[in-house]
Amino acid sequence: MIRLERVCYRYEGSGAAVEDLSFEINRGEFAALLGENGAGKSTVAKLIDGLVKPASGTVTVAGLDTRKTKTSELAKRVGFLFQNPDRQICKNTVREELAFGLELRGLDRAAIDERVERTLRDFGFDGERGPFTLSRGERQRLALASIIAAEPEIMILDEPTTGLDYRECMRVMEAVKGLNENGATVLMICHDMEVVLDFARRALVLSKGRLIADGAARRIFRSACAMEKASLSPPQITQLSLRLGAGFEEADTVGELAEAIVKRRRAV
Amino acid sequence: MKGLLEYTEGNTFIHRMNPLVKLLLALCVCAAAFASDSLAFLAALLAIDLALGAAGGVFGKALRLLAGLLKAGLLLFVLQLLFFREGRPLFLFVTDEGALTAAKLALRFIAACMPLALMLGLTRTGDLTNALVKTAHVPYKYAFTLSAAIRFIPLFMSEMEGVMEAQASRGVDFDGGPLKKIRLALPLCVPLLMISVRKIDGSAVAAEARGFNLRGRASGYKDYPLGTADLPAAALCAALVALGIIT
Ligand SMILES: Nc1ncnc2c1ncn2[C@@H]1O[C@H](COP(=O)(O)OP(=O)(O)OP(=O)(O)O)[C@@H](O)[C@H]1O
Ligand SMILES: [Mg+2]
Numbered sequence: 123m124i125r126l127e128r129v130c131y132r133y134e135g136s137g138a139a140v141e142d143l144s145f146e147i148n149r150g151e152f153a154a155l156l157g158e159n160g161a162g163k164s165t166v167a168k169l170i171d172g173l174v175k176p177a178s179g180t181v182t183v184a185g186l187d188t189r190k191t192k193t194s195e196l197a198k199r200v201g202f203l204f205q206n207p208d209r210q211i212c213k214n215t216v217r218e219e220l221a222f223g224l225e226l227r228g229l230d231r232a233a234i235d236e237r238v239e240r241t242l243r244d245f246g247f248d249g250e251r252g253p254f255t256l257s258r259g260e261r262q263r264l265a266l267a268s269i270i271a272a273e274p275e276i277m278i279l280d281e282p283t284t285g286l287d288y289r290e291c292m293r294v295m296e297a298v299k300g301l302n303e304n305g306a307t308v309l310m311i312c313h314d315m316e317v318v319l320d321f322a323r324r325a326l327v328l329s330k331g332r333l334i335a336d337g338a339a340r341r342i343f344r345s346a347c348a349m350e351k352a353s354l355s356p357p358q359i360t361q362l363s364l365r366l367g368a369g370f371e372e373a374d375t376v377g378e379l380a381e382a383i384v385k386r387r388r389a390v
Numbered sequence: 391m392k393g394l395l396e397y398t399e400g401n402t403f404i405h406r407m408n409p410l411v412k413l414l415l416a417l418c419v420c421a422a423a424f425a426s427d428s429l430a431f432l433a434a435l436l437a438i439d440l441a442l443g444a445a446g447g448v449f450g451k452a453l454r455l456l457a458g459l460l461k462a463g464l465l466l467f468v469l470q471l472l473f474f475r476e477g478r479p480l481f482l483f484v485t486d487e488g489a490l491t492a493a494k495l496a497l498r499f500i501a502a503c504m505p506l507a508l509m510l511g512l513t514r515t516g517d518l519t520n521a522l523v524k525t526a527h528v529p530y531k532y533a534f535t536l537s538a539a540i541r542f543i544p545l546f547m548s549e550m551e552g553v554m555e556a557q558a559s560r561g562v563d564f565d566g567g568p569l570k571k572i573r574l575a576l577p578l579c580v581p582l583l584m585i586s587v588r589k590i591d592g593s594a595v596a597a598e599a600r601g602f603n604l605r606g607r608a609s610g611y612k613d614y615p616l617g618t619a620d621l622p623a624a625a626l627c628a629a630l631v632a633l634g635i636i637t
Contacts, residue, residue, distance in 0.1 A: 173555050197561035209556035212580045226561035254584050
């Protein structure tokens with residue numbers, strides 16, 4: 123669904139942001155993109171969305187070469203949630219904001235109204251509110267809702283949960299999870315390893331513009347070397363199970379760890 | 391246009407010149423451009439701008455600036471041609487006097503904008519503010535307003551770029567003619583304005599919290615004495631303005 127082949131990209135006046143990067147993400151996957159600040163994660167997201175074009179190598183999204191496809195064409199298939207939701211919001215009411223993305227896709231009026239109403243209900247928004255009077259977390263959810271309303275095949279999220287409290291964070295992630303369960307491919311940039319462990323099945327680790335690890339999220343968290351290199355710290359539950367050693371290493375959730383401990387206690 | 395107004399690090403004599411003298415020089419070139427009515431002198435001013443740019447080690451940047459300004463100048467030129475009705479007709483709606491006036495107007499515009507932009511590129515905004523406060527006795531509040539306004543320009547530009555990216559990713563199609571671009575960019579002023587107002591409000595509170603009001607004329611630790619390059623520069627200022635008025 124998303125394929126990068128030997129992609130290089132550098133910004134004007136600074137070093138390489140992405141170097142010789144290759145990976146593939148299949149239809150329906152839920153992958154997380156991890157790495158230190160300045161690793162090039164946002165750049166990769168923009169490359170996939172066609173906002174920046176690779177200097178060399180190819181980026182293929184849903185079978186389309188991003189260099190040969192207009193960004194507006196890609197936008198029909200790819201939803202992109204930016205690090206800063208305020209850049210997306212440009213209408214006077216929540217309802218108009220939700221409708222805007224659908225109008226751009228050329229849907230007819232009836233279909234737009236139907237989807238907007240459904241989204242308002244799903245997310246519990248008041249359609250007449252002015253978007254800029256919403257709180258930071260609500261604006262984040264509005265930006266997400268307006269993308270989800272368009273039902274994209276591919277969803278790219280740049281730090282969707284940063285700055286949100288636990289409840290807002292879970293509401294945002296449940297919405298993304300729902301989309302993924304309906305068949306959308308999700309690539310999420312995230313600094314919260316607990317969220318990654320809970321929702322993403324696969325993790326790609328980027329460091330200084332290069333891919334240094336790729337695999338099942340729970341495997342990656344156990345690789346001390348990759349985590350160290352990308353300034354990441356594994357979720358506490360993983361740290362604990364690693365410390366406990368033999369017999370517990372497979373546990374990645376509170377439930378699994380508790381079960382392992384109970385089993386061990388019975389054995390003793 | 392990106393990054394053209396930002397400070398370029400360097401250690402040329404222009405970088406070391408007194409910030410006030412640089413400001414004066416820029417303003418004088420500007421004034422000379424407005425005072426003069428000679429095509430040759432205006433062209434000479436442009437040459438001086440480029441030479442100053444080269445002396446400051448930013449010749450490439452000066453050329454890019456010139457290219458950017460030429461586009462705006464061209465627009466002015468065409469508009470002036472359309473509306474100037476005196477003189478002998480050359481062809482279609484163009485008259486000889488019209489062409490001359492239009493050329494002067496465009497050149498004047500470019501020659502007046504260049505030095506200010508170059509000055510900003512070769513002077514730290516902080517130095518400019520401090521020198522204004524310490525030497526020129528401008529109240530800090532006003533000097534700060536000026537430097538804050540300058541500092542926000544690149545910020546606005548990168549913010550606008552970000553907003554356009556965000557809208558493009560939702561399917562707004564920015565490819566097309568300038569008219570279409572303007573029509574599409576207008577609604578984007580909403581997020582740009584919201585982000586900017588939030589940012590400025592934040593900066594104001596942050597400045598207040600760090601004791602903005604306590605700052606006085608003696609708060610800056612740097613002094614700005616006149617150097618060897620400053621006297622000739624001041625002389626150049628006077629000469630340029632005088633020449634501008636004569637020609
Ligand atoms: N517009 C730009 N112009 C120049 N350099 C840039 C630009 N945007 C990013 N960079 C540089 O490219 C590199 C990668 O940036 P990127 O934004 O992709 O990092 P990131 O992994 O998303 O970081 P973060 O976790 O802080 O969001 C950084 O070194 C950054 O300084
Ligand atoms: Mg980023």
